[in-house]
Amino acid sequence: xxxxxxxxxxxxxxxxxxxxxxxxxxxxxxxxxxxxxxxxxxxxxxxxxxxxxxxxxxxxxxxxxxxxxxxxxxxxxxxxxxxxxxxxxxxxxxxxxxxxxxxxxxxxxxxxxxxxxxxxxxxxxxxxxxxxxxxxxxxxxxxxxxxxxxxxxxxxxxxxxxxxxxxxxxxxxxxxxxxxxxxxxxxxxxxxxxxxxxxxxxxxxxxxxxxxxxxxxxxxxxxxxxxxxxxxxxxxxxxxxxxxxxxxxxxxxxxxxxxxxxxxxxxxxxxxxxxxxxxxxxxxxxxxxxxxxxxxxxxxxxxxxxxxxxxxxxxxxxxxxxxxxxxxxxxxxxxxxxxxxxxxxxxxxxxxxxxxxxxxxxxxxxxxxxxxxxxxxxxxxxxxxxxxxxxxxxxxxxxxxxxxxxxxxxxxxxxxxxxxxxxxxxxxxxxxxxxxxxxxxxxxxxxxxxxxxxxxxxxxxxxxxxxxxxxxxxxxxxxxxxxxxxxxxxxxxxxxxxxxxxxxxxxxxxxxxxxxxxxxxxxxxxxxxxxxxxxxxxxxxxxxxxxxxxxxxxxxxxxxxxxxxxxxxxxxxxxxxxxxxxxxxxxxxxxxx
Numbered sequence: 001x002x003x004x005x006x007x008x009x010x011x012x013x014x015x016x017x018x019x020x021x022x023x024x025x026x027x028x029x030x031x032x033x034x035x036x037x038x039x040x041x042x043x044x045x046x047x048x049x050x051x052x053x054x055x056x057x058x059x060x061x062x063x064x065x066x067x068x069x070x071x072x073x074x075x076x077x078x079x080x081x082x083x084x085x086x087x088x089x090x091x092x093x094x095x096x097x098x099x100x101x102x103x104x105x106x107x108x109x110x111x112x113x114x115x116x117x118x119x120x121x122x123x124x125x126x127x128x129x130x131x132x133x134x135x136x137x138x139x140x141x142x143x144x145x146x147x148x149x150x151x152x153x154x155x156x157x158x159x160x161x162x163x164x165x166x167x168x169x170x171x172x173x174x175x176x177x178x179x180x181x182x183x184x185x186x187x188x189x190x191x192x193x194x195x196x197x198x199x200x201x202x203x204x205x206x207x208x209x210x211x212x213x214x215x216x217x218x219x220x221x222x223x224x225x226x227x228x229x230x231x232x233x234x235x236x237x238x239x240x241x242x243x244x245x246x247x248x249x250x251x252x253x254x255x256x257x258x259x260x261x262x263x264x265x266x267x268x269x270x271x272x273x274x275x276x277x278x279x280x281x282x283x284x285x286x287x288x289x290x291x292x293x294x295x296x297x298x299x300x301x302x303x304x305x306x307x308x309x310x311x312x313x314x315x316x317x318x319x320x321x322x323x324x325x326x327x328x329x330x331x332x333x334x335x336x337x338x339x340x341x342x343x344x345x346x347x348x349x350x351x352x353x354x355x356x357x358x359x360x361x362x363x364x365x366x367x368x369x370x371x372x373x374x375x376x377x378x379x380x381x382x383x384x385x386x387x388x389x390x391x392x393x394x395x396x397x398x399x400x401x402x403x404x405x406x407x408x409x410x411x412x413x414x415x416x417x418x419x420x421x422x423x424x425x426x427x428x429x430x431x432x433x434x435x436x437x438x439x440x441x442x443x444x445x446x447x448x449x450x451x452x453x454x455x456x457x458x459x460x461x462x463x464x465x466x467x468x469x470x471x472x473x474x475x476x477x478x479x480x481x482x483x484x485x486x487x488x489x490x491x492x493x494x495x496x497x498x499x500x501x502x503x504x505x506x507x508x509x510x511x512x513x514x515x516x517x518x519x520x521x522x523x524x525x526x527x528x529x530x531x532x533x534x535x536x537x538x539x540x541x542x543x544x545x546x547x548x549x550x551x552x553x554x555x556x557x558x559x560x561x562x563x564x565x566x567x568x569x570x571x572x573x574x575x576x577x578x579x580x581x582x583x584x585x586x587x588x589x590x591x592x593x
Contacts, residue, residue: 006082006351013315016344020366021074027091034067035098041105048112054124058133061106062403068102069363071095077361080371082353107157114140114147132402135556139260146246146257156245166235167514170228174511178224181216185209193217202302214299218502221509228508229477236469239516251466255517259409260558265570266520270463272576273456273523274490279584280453281494283445286591288496298492298500301449306438315348315374318381325385325427326420328536330544336395339367340388346370358383360390360417364403368394385424389417397554411521411559416551418529419536421447426537441590448583451526457491459520461507466516480507527579528568534582535567543567 006014021027041064044057072095079088113121118141124130125137148156180193186206191197193216201213221228239251248254253263288296290305313321319341323334340346347354350373362368368391374380393416398406422444429440464483468475485504493499512519532550535543550566560570568575 003350003352006354009349009351012342013346013348014344015077015347015369015371017074017077017369019344020070020077020363024078024087024091027071027074030067031071031094031098034064034071037064037067038098038102038105041102042108045108045112048109049116049120051124051127054113055129057109058130058404061109064102064106066364066403068095068099070365072099073361073363077369077371080355081347082351083355084353110140111147111153113137114144118144132404135405142260143257146248146254148246156242163238166231166238167511170231170235170511170514173224173227173231174509178220180220183209183212183216185212199302202299203304205303207300207303210299210303211297214297214500215502217509218505221505222502225477225481225505225508229475229480232465232480232508232513233469233475235514235516236465236475239466240469250470252463252517259411261409261411261560262571265524265560266459266463266517268571268573269456269520269523269527269576270460272573272580273453276576276580277491279580279587280449280491281497283449283583283587284492284494284497286587294496295498296496297498298503304439304442306442307435312376313378313381314376318374318376318384321381321428322385322388322420322424325424326388328423328540328544329547330541333392336392337388340370340391343367345391346372348372348374350375358387360387360394362391362394362398364398364406368392368398382421382424385420386417389420392416393551396548396551400552401554401556405556406554408553408555408562409559410518411524412528412550412562414522414525415528415532415563418526419533419547422529422533423536426533438590438593441586441593444586445583445590448526448530448579448586452523452579452583453491455519455522457487458507458510458512459517459523460487462513462517462519481505483507524570527575528563528566528570530579530582531568531575532566534578 021030041060044053044060047053048057072092075088075091075095079085079092081088083089121137121141121144125134125141130137147153174195180198183191183193183201185191185201185204186209191201191213193201193213198213198217201209204210204213236251239254243249243251243254246254248257250263252266256263256266284296284301287300287305291300291303293300319337323337323341326333326337345367347370354373355371356373358370358372360368360370370384370387370391372380372383372387374384390413393408393413397408425440425444429437432440461484464487465475465480468479468483473479481504484507488503488506489499507513510519532543532547536547547566550562553562553565556562563570
């Protein structure tokens with residue numbers, strides 16, 4: 001099938017970026033005025049111990065950032081329409097340079113605010129004139145004990161010139177330098193393995209192809225394990241340095257405090273999933289039986305156990321299906337979906353030069369946007385539901401909260417999107433039969449296995465690796481492989497599952513490990529979404545009203561407290577137990593078929 005030029009795609013399937021900035025000429029005017037305004041940024045420097053000056057400064061900073069947001073989002077999304085257009089490539093580069101310039105001009109604001117006494121900051125937080133900034137000031141107070149002297153902060157800031165080198169070096173190695181042995185497939189084709197093709201081959205019907213891909217992938221990391229281990233150990237030691245200098249009890253506490261999440265949430269996730277590993281083992285035994293194998297290998301975990309159900313769903317029909325599935329969220333939500341489908345919120349089809357994948361994005365003061373590359377597959381139908389979940393979360397947050405409180409934390413960013421996916425699965429299951437029903441139940445189970453069990457396993461590896469460094473124990477490629485192998489045995493080795501030795505090198509190919517203590521958010525996000533969707537389908541309007549409170553809260557308080565608005569308390573055991581009950585019930589339904 002031929003990929004069309006953008007001009008040949010109907011305008012009704014394109015987003016309308018003029019709702020952000022009314023065309024390129026208006027963008028240029030806004031760029032010029034923003035650069036001019038930025039020249040006044042220093043007017044508050046040295047004066048942020050006076051209430052009225054602080055308020056003026058915060059308002060000034062908001063206005064500047066909102067302009068920057070509009071400029072960057074418009075330029076970047078124009079570029080994403082067709083990455084070959086030099087004009088928009090240049091506009092993105094220009095706004096990036098302006099962002100750097102303005103960040104330098106305003107760098108004094110947070111240190112100066114932090115230098116005020118806790119009593120004074122508390123007075124500002126409680127002042128009605130500072131209501132828009134109450135949570136921001138609360139975070140300044142919380143982090144005050146971890147803020148150093150001005151000179152020390154300057155020194156730490158300069159370490160940013162090289163602190164990311166471990167991640168950058170791994171990225172260069174992993175994307176450019178690593179060499180995989182070619183895979184001779186069962187149909188006689190020679191495949192030059194890549195990360196993308198590895199994922200595709202793991203779903204091949206040929207078990208021999210899957211085995212060859214698995215061995216090619218992990219032997220490549222085995223051959224370079226000392227190099228990769230050195231990079232990762234350096235990154236862990238860097239994290240230890242920053243946590244100690246900033247007087248945190250651990251690297252975990254420093255990482256979670258960055259999003260105002262208690263470290264105990266991380267530890268509770270590990271404990272609760274550890275207590276339910278038997279449910280994963282039961283699923284693995286079911287998968288082995290369905291595939292008809294005497295022994296299940298690690299390269300058998302991704303191949304579908306049901307026949308495909310992709311039926312060539314046209315985009316308009318997919319939108320109708322998504323809207324029907326999300327009907328439990330109420331008429332208001334449905335009307336917003338209609339606006340998204342008809343008023344230029346979504347860029348639907350692939351065109352020459354268009355950015356791949358899918359995302360939802362936007363800026364305060366304009367409706368959110370969704371980029372798709374729709375291909376009529378069932379996967380793409382779920383992508384519509386997923387990205388619209390992000391869009392609606394942003395819409396409700398931006399419509400309800402002031403600019404300073406609108407942006408929600410990454411910790412809750414995947415909740416609304418996954419709620420939509422779960423509601424779509426549950427809606428389709430209500431009428432599904434035979435292979436279609438098996439496919440949907442299996443889809444839900446695999447979503448849980450790869451997101452909750454797998455990401456928690458990764459989170460546990462990070463926890464153990466950093467703990468080793470913090471306790472001063474020697475770290476090496478061998479010790480890291482040993483940690484990972486023990487964890488993999490705990491999660492996967494049960495009756496009828498093979499002990500594949502090469503899996504101990506899997507940790508070495510996970511790029512997220514260079515952004516420490518990030519992956520657990522995938523697990524808590526899906527657990528939260530499963531509970532919220534279940535509550536909506538069980539309790540109706542009251543649960544929907546609670547969920548809307550969550551959507552509208554934006555970044556107005558701690559993300560853990562925001563989730564409590566939707567009835568999910570991650571500081572207790574209930575949501576983890578509820579999610580596991582959903583997993584076990586889904587598995588029982590699949591077994592009964």
